[in-house]
Amino acid sequence: MDYMKAVVFHGNDDLRFESVPRPQIINPGDALVRVTTSTICGSDIHIKHHGETMGVKPGNIIGHEFVGIVEQVGGQVSNFKTGDRVAVACVFSCGECFYCQKGIHSQCPQGSVFGGSGKLDNRGAHAEYVRVPFASRVMHKIPDTLSDEDVLFVGDILSTGYYGAERGEIKAGDTVVVIGSGPVGMCAMISARLFGAEQIIAVDLDNHRLGIALNQGIADKAINPQSEEPLKVIKDLTDNRGADVVIEAVGSKTSFEAAFRYIRPGGTVSLLGVYTMGVDFPINQHWRRNLSVKMGLVEVTHMNLLIELIKDGQINTNFLISHVLPFTEIMKGYELFENRVDNALKVVLKG
Ligand SMILES: [Zn+2]
Ligand SMILES: [Zn+2]
Missing domain, CATH: 3.90.180.10 (Medium-chain alcohol dehydrogenases, catalytic domain)
Incomplete structure (x- = not known):
């Protein structure tokens, strides 16, 4: 053998x-x-x-x-x-x-x-x-x-990023927030641009990774929650509405909750993160916001x-x-x- x-x-x-x-x-x-x-x-x-x-x-x-x-x-x-x-x-x-x-x-x-x-x-x-x-x-x-x-x-990862962008139903001119500027998150940013996103905002705790996303031109704005409040920046950039689409590429309780804070009413949250634990979902806060939520394996x-x-x-x-x-x-x-x-x-x- x-x-x-x-x-x-x-x-x-x-x-x-x-x-x-x-x-x-x-x-x-x-x-x-x-x-x-x-x-x-x-x-x-x-x-x-x-x-x-x-x-x-x-x-x-x-x-x-x-x-x-x-x-x-x-x-x-x-x-x-x-x-x-x-x-x-x-x-x-x-x-x-x-x-x-x-x-x-x-x-x-x-x-x-x-x-x-x-x-x-x-x-x-x-x-x-x-x-x-x-x-x-x-x-x-x-x-x-x-x-x-x-x-x-x-x-x-490129197929995964593309899938996240596709399922986010990004329209030309949209503001897309990508939580997680790791390899999958960056592939989601690349794909969001293909779908016509006008403004791509990367959120991550790692300044090196945020820097790469900016240098590559795949993100227009990078936010590190340790130095700026992402929700404030996102609202400032969207006439106080929030993001049209949020792609979540981390898979943690924090990133899950953040996705639902950053999204505008009527927007789509597209979850790409791999979750190994459950997360509580406050349906009483979100049901009336007419959100779409997508998740799943690529x-x-x-x-x-x-x-x-x-x-x-x-x-x-x-x-x-x-x-x-x-x-x-x-x-x-x-x-x-x-x-x-x-x-x-x-x-x-x-x-
Ligand atoms: Zn993989
Ligand atoms: Zn089959």
């Missing part, structure tokens, strides 16, 4: 970099992909600490943000061949069930986030090789002119569009990459990313 290195979840607070058997094609719709570039996500850190409560089985490989080269395809995969460079959605789905037919791929009974389903035959991508189920629809060819890094974020349905926009130069997410390490140093990468060492934003693993 062939072996490979991978990041294996052994229980809460117990991730190990170790040798495991190389995955193989199981179903005719599968592809085997050699991971050439991957990155660590905030949800990997959630799994690291709370994987058991999230349903991740001890023994599973985690990681779901990656691109690679097709090593082998199953008999039903006709649109890809060995050697193709592919960007892969972080969530796979069958494409045929009740939910997939309705476009709610995230709820496909046969689907999952890579490495996150609680089934040991669904293994993640912090590994040298990964089995990609339903490969014809989950993989997307990388144009020759683009590098791995150019499209690395399309399969998860539907990764616009990868081809996003890859085209990157190819055309309309989107560039390379500035999110703060650190690049060889894959063999991935555990150091987890430390850098989690503790924001040297202002780590996205830590990329090669090979």
Whole structure:
């Protein structure tokens, strides 16, 4: 049997970099992909600490943000061949069930986030090789002119940011507040602009991250609640109304409550944060404000569009990459990313 290195979840607070058997094609719709570039996500850190409560089985490989080269395809995969460079959605789905037919791929009974389903035959991508189920629809060819890094974020955080903006129903001219200027928040800002947002306001406690959002031109105004009262600034910028759309990209009680303070009556709150605890919702204060609230796992349905926009130069997410390490140093990468060492934003693993 062939072996490979991978990041294996052994229980809460117990991730190990170790040798495991190389995955193989199981179903005719599968592809085997050699991971050439991957990155660590905030949800990997959630799994690291709370994987058991999230349903991740001890023994599973985690990681779901990656691109690679097709090593082998199953008999039903006709649109890809060995050697193709592919960007892969972080969530796979069958494409045929009740939910997939309705476009709610995230709820496909046969689907999952890579490495996150609680089934040991669904293994993640912090590994040298990964089995990609339903490969014809989950993989997307990388144009020759683009590098791995150019499209690395399309399969998860850029799709997530886009999903948050899309679900926020942003209209041309809107003021959009994005709570959280981390990688997902910044992808939401990039996407909000695509939907025509006129004024994008970033809120975060980290001045370095706010500075990046301003320097990249993806936010027009940055607010650190430690030095300014966000609600006052937002009201000053919106004729005292509040934001048309709030995209929440943190996943905490504070950010949840802030989202409902910053939104104007009739506006839309789009929640992208990963919540690991419940939050009380004061419905008595909010029911008469005619708000729309959207939440949920990303539907990764616009990868081809996003890859085209990157190819055309309309989107560039390379500035999110703060650190690049060889894959063999991935555990150091987890430390850098989690503790924001040297202002780590996205830590990329090669090979
Ligand atoms: Zn992710
Ligand atoms: Zn399905």
